[in-house]
Amino acid sequence: MRGVLDSMIEFENLNVRVEDKLIINNFSLKVLSGELHVIMGPNGSGKSTLANTIAGHPKYTIESGKIIYKNKLINDVSPEERAASGIFLSLQYPVSIPGVKNIYFLKAAVNSIRKSKGQDEIDTIDFLKMVRGILPLVGLDESFLHRSVNDGFSGGEKKRNEILQMLVLQPDLSILDETDSGLDIDALKIIAEGIKNYRNNNRSIILITHYHRILDFLNPDHVHILINGEIALSGDPQLAKDLEKRGYSWIKEMKVK
Amino acid sequence: MLSEIQKQAKNVFSRIGYPPMSDENWRYTNTKPFSNCKSHIKQSDFKSTDSGKIDSATNIILCNGQIAEGIDKNIQGLTLLNLEKRNSSVGLAKFSQISDYHHSGVIAHNTSEFTDVIHLSIGADYNSDVPINIVSIAQNLEDNHIIFPRIYIHAKASSNSKIFIQHINNNALGAANSVSEFYCEESSTIEVIHVSNIKNHKFIDSIFFNQEDNSKIKFLSTAFGGELYRSNIDINIKGKNCDNEFGVLILGSGHDHIDYHTNINHQSGHSISNFLCRSMLKDSANGIFNGKILVSQGASGTNARLNNNNLLLSDNTQMQSNPQLEINCEDVKCSHGSTTGNIDKDALFYLRSRGIDKTEAREILIEGFISKLLASFDCELLSLGEKVKKWIQL
Numbered sequence: 112m113r114g115v116l117d118s119m120i121e122f123e124n125l126n127v128r129v130e131d132k133l134i135i136n137n138f139s140l141k142v143l144s145g146e147l148h149v150i151m152g153p154n155g156s157g158k159s160t161l162a163n164t165i166a167g168h169p170k171y172t173i174e175s176g177k178i179i180y181k182n183k184l185i186n187d188v189s190p191e192e193r194a195a196s197g198i199f200l201s202l203q204y205p206v207s208i209p210g211v212k213n214i215y216f217l218k219a220a221v222n223s224i225r226k227s228k229g230q231d232e233i234d235t236i237d238f239l240k241m242v243r244g245i246l247p248l249v250g251l252d253e254s255f256l257h258r259s260v261n262d263g264f265s266g267g268e269k270k271r272n273e274i275l276q277m278l279v280l281q282p283d284l285s286i287l288d289e290t291d292s293g294l295d296i297d298a299l300k301i302i303a304e305g306i307k308n309y310r311n312n313n314r315s316i317i318l319i320t321h322y323h324r325i326l327d328f329l330n331p332d333h334v335h336i337l338i339n340g341e342i343a344l345s346g347d348p349q350l351a352k353d354l355e356k357r358g359y360s361w362i363k364e365m366k367v368k
Numbered sequence: 369m370l371s372e373i374q375k376q377a378k379n380v381f382s383r384i385g386y387p388p389m390s391d392e393n394w395r396y397t398n399t400k401p402f403s404n405c406k407s408h409i410k411q412s413d414f415k416s417t418d419s420g421k422i423d424s425a426t427n428i429i430l431c432n433g434q435i436a437e438g439i440d441k442n443i444q445g446l447t448l449l450n451l452e453k454r455n456s457s458v459g460l461a462k463f464s465q466i467s468d469y470h471h472s473g474v475i476a477h478n479t480s481e482f483t484d485v486i487h488l489s490i491g492a493d494y495n496s497d498v499p500i501n502i503v504s505i506a507q508n509l510e511d512n513h514i515i516f517p518r519i520y521i522h523a524k525a526s527s528n529s530k531i532f533i534q535h536i537n538n539n540a541l542g543a544a545n546s547v548s549e550f551y552c553e554e555s556s557t558i559e560v561i562h563v564s565n566i567k568n569h570k571f572i573d574s575i576f577f578n579q580e581d582n583s584k585i586k587f588l589s590t591a592f593g594g595e596l597y598r599s600n601i602d603i604n605i606k607g608k609n610c611d612n613e614f615g616v617l618i619l620g621s622g623h624d625h626i627d628y629h630t631n632i633n634h635q636s637g638h639s640i641s642n643f644l645c646r647s648m649l650k651d652s653a654n655g656i657f658n659g660k661i662l663v664s665q666g667a668s669g670t671n672a673r674l675n676n677n678n679l680l681l682s683d684n685t686q687m688q689s690n691p692q693l694e695i696n697c698e699d700v701k702c703s704h705g706s707t708t709g710n711i712d713k714d715a716l717f718y719l720r721s722r723g724i725d726k727t728e729a730r731e732i733l734i735e736g737f738i739s740k741l742l743a744s745f746d747c748e749l750l751s752l753g754e755k756v757k758k759w760i761q762l
């Protein structure tokens with residue numbers, strides 16, 4: 112499974128603020144190429160803040176510390192440049208954009224990333240061919256391409272649409288923020304298959320989740336528990352199963368001691 | 369007789385004049401620039417680079433209120449009369465009865481002063497996809513000039529027509545007081561796309577519809593800014609089982625002042641009206657939408673919707689929105705609503721997180737905002753989509 116053990120992304124003593132509140136607190140982690148890291152933690156522990164900070168959401172301010180992606184400091188890099196360099200965030204709550212067709216959005220994204228790499232715009236027919244090839248992998252039919260982005264989509268459809276975008280854009284680092292939440296068992300399998308399909312030795316995944324269910328399909332490398340914006344405990348996939356039984360309180364207590 | 373009507377209108381105007389800002393309906397728009405205009409000019413030869421003509425349409429050109437070019441070929445079902453011909457023909461039909469000059473100084477002024485008229489009859493046998501493109505050009509006007517474009521369109525029973533009305537400014541200052549009347553007979557279908565691009569001209573644009581049983585109107589009015597643009601749209605649904613779709617698109621930039629007042633009166637029952645106004649304002653533009661649906665007594669079975677959504681693209685813009693319903697009978701379905709906001713920051717981030725740069729992401733969101741409105745109308749020949757796109761990018 113292991114390929115080149117290059118560093119994909121590294122966090123060094125990261126502190127992140129939203130408005131006046133410090134959410135991410137002295138967070139350090141290194142993710143290598145090909146690795147799948149899972150981040151779990153109670154509500155409000157800073158998981159989504161971490162995800163949005165990696166993608167460069169302007170609402171989140173890095174107070175101190177470093178995010179180093181592919182050996183470059185990206186603290187001040189715009190979201191679009193991060194995307195162009197291969198970072199992808201699957202949103203916990205994908206935004207609806209009435210009036211903008213899914214296919215138009217996808218094409219604009221593909222062409223923007225190509226443009227930043229100095230490539231020509233993708234041929235429309237080639238593009239449609241590629242997207243049509245991916246649709247069955249996420250269990251969506253072609254009509255989805257002609258609907259407004261996430262507008263009137265069910266929860267499961269929105270999550271599948273995120274995975275569709277990931278498979279079209281082929282990023283190097285995917286941050287999946289609760290992409291498995293609110294899914295029935297069939298949809299969960301589809302999402303897991305999509306992620307497996309995407310995964311290879313040159314790509315890394317940071318998966319944020321509350322449930323070990325999806326981990327049974329994915330075989331992650333590391334599991335980290337985030338509490339109050341810092342990693343309280345790291346371990347192997349067994350840790351996720353322990354959490355299912357014992358909850359988070361024992362980790363909190365352990366930390367106090 | 370028309371001359372009698374003009375004389376009466378003159379009396380009305382000298383008695384009541386233009387409405388003052390103390391009039392609730394005019395509280396945001398100052399009519400002084402109109403009452404201050406004294407002289408008006410007659411001119412019919414136009415030299416405009418942008419004549420608004422469309423090759424594949426039937427063109428009629430009005431220049432400073434005078435017909436400059438009529439229909440150059442004989443088209444089955446269409447009759448165009450100018451003022452001279454209209455005076456010698458028998459009967460006025462509904463001309464000047466659809467707009468009411470007795471109680472409005474604005475209408476009275478136009479009615480008393482217009483020097484030519486487009487009087488277009490669309491025959492019962494007319495059923496064509498070829499649009500009738502009426503272009504009204506304001507040309508070389510000085511600050512104290514005022515012109516009075518006047519249009520009357522009579523859609524005969526069962527006719528089916530498509531009409532464009534464009535107001536174009538060719539180097540004109542001064543003012544225009546324009547009145548357009550539409551009379552839609554039983555079972556007629558009419559699609560009207562109205563576009564004004566008046567720049568530093570001051571404009572009051574009054575449009576009236578009067579419709580009979582089973583008729584259908586699709587009407588889109590688009591204002592590409594203007595120093596002072598006031599639109600009065602009055603729709604009188606006299607008949608039953610009418611099916612209507614109305615759209616207004618307001619695009620304001622710089623110091624534009626765009627003021628839309630719309631009245632829809634459901635007089636008889638079982639008619640549908642669906643009204644959507646969307647506006648986008650940038651720089652220091654000022655927008656007003658005052659829309660009303662009146663359901664009269666006896667108009668049971670009415671189904672009416674009125675919505676206004678406004679997107680403010682800068683901190684210095686102002687939008688006044690006032691959607692109203694007045695319902696005077698039972699068993700109706702009516703709704704109204706209004707929203708005003710800025711570009712959704714999370715949506716902007718979403719697009720950027722997929723690699724789309726900030727400027728393009730904004731443009732995509734703005735286009736998305738108006739696409740629902742434009743998609744309902746066939747405005748391809750007017751290149752409205754491209755014009756709006758250009759406006760967004762400016």
